Amino acid sequence: MNESREVQPQPSPQDDLLKALRRLQVQLQATLILMIMVTGALNLYLLRQYVALRKDVALLEPQVGQMMALYDKATIPLARAFLGQLTEFARQHPDFQAVLDRYRVQVAPTTGAAPATVAFPAGGPATSSPAATGRSLQP
Numbered sequence: 001m002n003e004s005r006e007v008q009p010q011p012s013p014q015d016d017l018l019k020a021l022r023r024l025q026v027q028l029q030a031t032l033i034l035m036i037m038v039t040g041a042l043n044l045y046l047l048r049q050y051v052a053l054r055k056d057v058a059l060l061e062p063q064v065g066q067m068m069a070l071y072d073k074a075t076i077p078l079a080r081a082f083l084g085q086l087t088e089f090a091r092q093h094p095d096f097q098a099v100l101d102r103y104r105v106q107v108a109p110t111t112g113a114a115p116a117t118v119a120f121p122a123g124g125p126a127t128s129s130p131a132a133t134g135r136s137l138q139p
Helices: 013-092 094-102
Strands: none
Touching: 013 094
């Protein structure tokens, strides 16, 4: 019945701190490894998306080129003709000029020549028109 009891030494505060420090180091290393893995997976995903988008762009590029050519050939001349008609209408009906001014419609010269300058009398431009004064035509 003589049992020999081995006396275990009490852990010192230094040993506890070293064990806690070691656990923190392991946790930090595990976290860093996981972060590297997640970042790598995200980079692979983004690379696959980039490759897929480049393929889509290569497929759509001819279609977009055709649409741009059609726009240049059909839509732009129609828009210029419409603006020319609006400008001519505004010349014939001065009260319509306020609408063009409100939407800042500016018609570029179509002849390629420099736009003509307007010489105002010494008193400056006439300010009696509703468009020049900023007043509305409606009461």
